[in-house]
Amino acid sequence: MANLIVGATGRTVTSGFLKSVLQNGTGRYVCQLQRITLKFCKASGQSRGVRDYVENHLLDFAAANPGVVVYVTPKPEIHARLVAEYLNGEVHTVFVDKKSAEEIKQHVQSLVWRSGLPLVRLRKTQHTETPSIQGQWTPFTNRPASSTVALEERLKRLKT
């Protein structure tokens, strides 16, 4: 969550409401992760976990998620990272220097499950676009008819 960032408070983190992209899940669920790129160094010790992941887990991941395009781009002397591109055009980057293959597996899975919308502090844990079935409250809701009569009688009794 965004509000777990050190030094971030409720005011500094952008806040918002629960949203879904394109009413996803109303009809069928579409995985929002479009493509994922693994960038790492072939020689660096910091990228060792990514190399392990590519050797042992990547093919399983690609077979399990045929809708996600996977690119592997080794580059010399760079910080190892996962670049995830989502259907709504957002790009998220996770830096995975010095992380083990198991940890990277978890990171990739969390990227798959995300909607691609930016992480925000949620103001409420629930949200609806549909109005209430009972109707919105108004000052005249559940107001007894006798109150109007009482007011009229009182106004009549005013000594003017």
Added chain:
Amino acid sequence: MAGLGRNCVLCARKSLLFHRSCLTLTRTQIPLASEVVVTQVRGTKRWVRPYLQTLLNRINKENEWLGPLPPQPRSSKINWNYESELFAFGPRLGEKLNMNTLRAAFTDRSYVEQEEERRRELGLPLEDVKLDMQDNSHLSEQGWELTTNYIYRFIRAEFPLLPEEGVKAIHDYVTQEDMLVWIAKHLGVKDLIRCSTFPVPPPVTKQVFLAIIGAVKHDQGPQRAEAFVQDFVVAQLVGKDVNAMWDVPNPMGMLAEVLQKEGRGEPEPRIINQSGVNTVTPVFCVGVYSDKELLGEASGDTLPKAVEEAARVALANMFKTHEGRKPLALDTRLKTMAEITGKTQYLENKS
């Protein structure tokens, strides 16, 4: 000077080396010195900071002058494989599509013409110039036919009392170009389109999206294509106000017509509640009655507005598009369950 320069595209570091303005810096030819004396100087390099600052100022100035970079197609990036992307498109949406059909659906007519023109310019013989490449015009026609048919059927089934104009208004809202382009964009269609121009114009995107529906129909049959339309196009009606899509110019006149057809009395607006009538923020609650029966009530800051609004609410109540109606039957599983238990008929009879 940690923030100097931009991220280099190749090595992803803060670097000036690959920046476009640095290319212009290197254009100036510096005459080679005939004699170079190199002496080692120890201590703080006080010239480094002003030197880098000067470079940064120059970069900023040139960036201002050049303006923002033009949008680049995703295919210009180094990590791009069209075949892989095309393969992933079907499984992502849960459809088993033939690659050739899909490739045809993503190909616009302008792309084929552009390719033929390129071949002609290369001086190939006339027999070879003609490409055996399918474009999406046929598929998009099929897709459009299926989409309109299904959406009309769906809305008529959902709102059986709504007049034909209202059904058409809702249909037009769902199938308008902006909406279809929006849906296509969120299904990853944008990067895959093969078109002669970039950025891809909205009509082409719309045509490609309809062609995909046509491709689903071609490969998997019309039933599957209708499910596709329901899941991605009709689902956009969730959370939207159906009454706002249909703009009735004279609701009170229409209400009178509808009541006359049914043989009921004329509509009669009455003030139910009011507050602050002599202030600048008054509120009037108006109810529309016919034969002493309340058809609908609404409020407004002036009386004519409140009356018009109340007539709209009365119309919505009569056409069963009112607030608090049962939700759209978008979940097919729920729909079949409801049909099995006869719940739908029960609800309709009750309401």
Added chain:
Amino acid sequence: MASRVQQHWLTFSRMWLLCDARWQPAPELAKRICKYLEGRHKPVYHPLSDCGDHVVVINTKEVAFEKNQWEKKLYAVNTGYKNTMIAMSAKDFHRMDPTKVLEREVYSELPKNGQRKSLMTRLHLFADENIPDNIKENLVDIIPPVMEPPKRLDEFTEEEKASWPRLFIPPADYKPSD
């Protein structure tokens, strides 16, 4: 469904409420008026949303205090000249302007923030029952009184007086001493 704009307008529309201050304890009445001025009686209340109502108070000259509060209670009054803040007893203050005591009570009862002045503009105080017609037309409802004002003897009708239970009926020639 009414349009969302109209729905919102109706939900946050201001009500005009009538309040009779006759023989009501001033501090308790002020508390009750504040509740309606701030909108705390509404289910949609939120401190950041401006959802208070207008309150029209009549008969403020007949407002009540308990015990010897009329003499004991002091109000700081500025006479209008420099360095002339004086303490005035509630009795004198009330004699000066019969609406001022209730106004002060409500003002001190409201939350001490920037909203206080704008909330006070929605309080309409009248010394007696003479309300201007334009305000009378705005009214919607009555605020229930803090306590039911007791009936005076001259307000009872002759039948009520006759049917009142008596401990004993005095003889015709009965003369109370003094």
